[in-house]
Amino acid sequence: MVDMAIELFIELDDRGLPSDAGMHTVLLKAIVEEKGAAGVLDLIQRCDILRPELFDILCNKSISFLCKKGSPETACDVYVVMKRKGSVVTRKSYYSILEDANYALRFFAKIRECGWTTATIPVTVFDNLTTNGRVLDAYKLIRDMEDNLPRMDVVDYSIMVDRLCKGSHIRKALDLCEFARKKGITLSIVTYNSVINGLCRQGCLVEAFRLFDSLQKINVPPSEITYAILIDILTKEGHLVDARKLFEKMIVLGLKPSTRVYNLLINGYCKMGQMQEGLKLLLDLEVKCLKPDEFTVSAVINGFCRNGDMEAALGSYFDFKRDGHLPDFLGFMYLLSGLCSKGRLEESQSILREMLQTRSVINLLNKVEIDVQTESMEQFLFFLCEQGRIQETITVLNEVQSMFFPVERWRTGAPSGPEKLKEIYDSKAFGIAASKSSLSSYETDMNIKSSDAENTVKNYAEEENRSQLCDFDSYFDHLASLCTKGELLEANKLAKMLTC
DNA sequence: GTAGGGTTAG
Numbered sequence: 001m002v003d004m005a006i007e008l009f010i011e012l013d014d015r016g017l018p019s020d021a022g023m024h025t026v027l028l029k030a031i032v033e034e035k036g037a038a039g040v041l042d043l044i045q046r047c048d049i050l051r052p053e054l055f056d057i058l059c060n061k062s063i064s065f066l067c068k069k070g071s072p073e074t075a076c077d078v079y080v081v082m083k084r085k086g087s088v089v090t091r092k093s094y095y096s097i098l099e100d101a102n103y104a105l106r107f108f109a110k111i112r113e114c115g116w117t118t119a120t121i122p123v124t125v126f127d128n129l130t131t132n133g134r135v136l137d138a139y140k141l142i143r144d145m146e147d148n149l150p151r152m153d154v155v156d157y158s159i160m161v162d163r164l165c166k167g168s169h170i171r172k173a174l175d176l177c178e179f180a181r182k183k184g185i186t187l188s189i190v191t192y193n194s195v196i197n198g199l200c201r202q203g204c205l206v207e208a209f210r211l212f213d214s215l216q217k218i219n220v221p222p223s224e225i226t227y228a229i230l231i232d233i234l235t236k237e238g239h240l241v242d243a244r245k246l247f248e249k250m251i252v253l254g255l256k257p258s259t260r261v262y263n264l265l266i267n268g269y270c271k272m273g274q275m276q277e278g279l280k281l282l283l284d285l286e287v288k289c290l291k292p293d294e295f296t297v298s299a300v301i302n303g304f305c306r307n308g309d310m311e312a313a314l315g316s317y318f319d320f321k322r323d324g325h326l327p328d329f330l331g332f333m334y335l336l337s338g339l340c341s342k343g344r345l346e347e348s349q350s351i352l353r354e355m356l357q358t359r360s361v362i363n364l365l366n367k368v369e370i371d372v373q374t375e376s377m378e379q380f381l382f383f384l385c386e387q388g389r390i391q392e393t394i395t396v397l398n399e400v401q402s403m404f405f406p407v408e409r410w411r412t413g414a415p416s417g418p419e420k421l422k423e424i425y426d427s428k429a430f431g432i433a434a435s436k437s438s439l440s441s442y443e444t445d446m447n448i449k450s451s452d453a454e455n456t457v458k459n460y461a462e463e464e465n466r467s468q469l470c471d472f473d474s475y476f477d478h479l480a481s482l483c484t485k486g487e488l489l490e491a492n493k494l495a496k497m498l499t500c
Numbered sequence: 501g502t503a504g505g506g507t508t509a510g
Contacts (some may be wrong), residue, residue, distance in 0.1 A: 122501060158506045193507040228508045264509065295509065330510060
């Protein structure tokens with residue numbers, strides 16, 4: 001039947017009679033139903049004798065139709081037929097292929113097979129890939145189609161660089177930075193922040209600080225966020241003194257630390273048991289007309305709880321509460337587990353009640369997908385709490401906590417936590433000398449201490465010894481030249497150093 | 501096939 005319809009369709013055109021879009025759709029539908037997607041390609045080949053205008057319309061329609069029906073391969077085949085005939089591929093059909101990231105990749109593979117270059121790859125292809133967790137595909141596409149790229153601007157690159165960093169593909173992120181710069185893009189501090197953050201997350205502190213220092217040279221001033229990233233990692237690694245120096249440095253440079261930056265240090269001090277320092281900063285924060293937030297409250301509470309000083313923890317909770325500042329989910333959890341561990345169940349219950357009425361806690365609980373029928377998580381917990389089943393309530397909350405706040409991310413292979421590092425660091429005068437760059441003193445001190453330091457610290461020193469690069473620019477040049485010379489072993493070593 | 505879209509916490 002379909003064959004007859006096709007013949008009729010061709011005959012109509014032959015007689016100069018028009019056909020409309022509706023008719024094309026009906027025809028395509030019938031063909032796919034009876035012969036599958038391949039039938040459409042067959043149709044296109046048979047319709048070679050149509051008037052060129054109609055042939056173009058039918059082909060373009062087929063491409064969109066096939067994509068919609070999930071047959072991108074055949075759509076690409078139709079595209080190839082069209083290109084070979086010199087037909088005009090409309091934007092609509094072109095984009096219907098590129099809309100889907102998988103289709104786009106197959107499409108470009110086909111194009112390469114044919115030995116063609118594409119007109120342009122739309123930025124949306126990269127957006128789609130990047131936002132759908134396929135940043136490596138996007139990266140590969142960029143590297144493969146170097147000369148046929150869309151006009152990507154600094155933000156397009158920045159998003160990709162950040163995603164690559166988040167996926168621990170630091171080397172590729174750096175490579176993309178260099179690629180963008182070769183394309184004439186001037187990267188901004190936002191992109192550098194992503195890279196610095198990525199390096200820190202990978203434990204490559206030396207490289208992170210190297211990049212930080214090189215920012216001055218390339219005339220990109222570090223922002224408040226740059227400092228926040230570095231202060232955070234230093235704090236996490238137990239280098240509180242250095243973190244504090246960076247904090248002071250940013251103030252000297254005229255960058256105003258936000259509550260968020262204060263929080264990093266307050267949290268660091270409180271976790272290290274240096275409550276006095278933490279509270280001093282809290283005071284300073286308020287002097288600077290900044291407001292504590294949920295994180296601040298939680299950090300202070302955590303500090304007192306860690307010290308086992310539940311009176312002080314409760315006291316600060318009520319003080320903050322009086323001023324309209326509540327802890328967040330974790331802050332409440334610190335307080336609750338502290339109270340429970342002392343067997344103070346009644347107080348736990350009243351704190352639990354307040355917790356379960358706190359907006360941010362409720363918001364978090366609402367994100368939990370549970371199948372406890374119609375009940376919401378919040379109602380469920382409140383019910384448990386009111387029944388006096390405190391321990392059970394907290395058990396459930398602990399589950400929630402493990403979902404949203406996975407265990408602290410200390411680097412693997414580091415056998416001990418911040419306490420040990422603190423000892424090491426406090427034992428000698430140590431810090432970022434004002435006259436030197438932050439990195440050079442950091443490295444020097446690392447080397448001095450590598451004999452008695454923990455593995456983590458040793459690693460930095462080793463990294464430093466392996467690395468003979470002075471700045472970001474020469475890093476790129478070095479890596480690029482290694483790759484060009486085919487010295488992949490060396491390049492790999494360099495890459496390994498970055499991706500650890 | 502635009503314009504607006506990009507970075508930091510336990």
